[in-house]
Amino acid sequence: MxxxxxxxxxxxxxxxxxxxxxxxxxxxxxxxxxxxxxxxxxxxxFAQTSKRFSSRIREGMQVPGYMVWLFYQVVLANIHILRLALSPKGFASIEPRIIRHKVAFRTDFAKYALANSITLTPGTVTVRIDGDHLLIHAISRKTAAGVGGEMEKRVSNVFERDNW
Structure with missing residues (x-):
């Protein structure tokens, strides 16, 4: 309560x-x-009741930096989708696919944050979270190749690091 x-x-x-x-x-x-x-x-x-208050404060302080980085990624993805839609060469490279991506997060919140970040990025949509796997729809090879990677590392740095 x-x-x-x-x-x-x-x-x-x-x-x-x-x-x-x-x-x-x-x-x-x-x-x-x-x-x-x-x-x-x-x-x-607040699923992880074992986390110290200082860890929650640290997470809260790192979220704005992550949001700025995510906004930049959304802008880049919008430019990529614009190129796909408006150029004949780009339109030809549209190859929708569903990929299954394994994540190594311990907390559901980190999985949720990554899934929402992927969905916010144009060209990708998280269809389902299934245990340690995300089912993701990607519009092209480039967007499929970009799943995980840097975004996953940044989510991990904000929400998965142990108490400092």
């Missing part, structure tokens, strides 16, 4: 700060949204 309340409190505070709206309608909307999200996601966020 403490975990759910803590996640609710954080979500509601973020809502208030980011919305900047303090009228009753928006405060109630933020309240209900925060309650709903904390009820369905607290177990995912």
């Amino acid at each position: 403490k975990i759910r309340f803590f996640s609710f409190l954080i979500l509601f505070l973020v809502w208030v700060v980011l919305s900047g709206l303090f009228d009753p309608f928006h405060l109630l909307l933020g309240l209900f949204s925060s309650i709903f999200i904390s009820l369905i996601s607290a177990d995912l966020l």
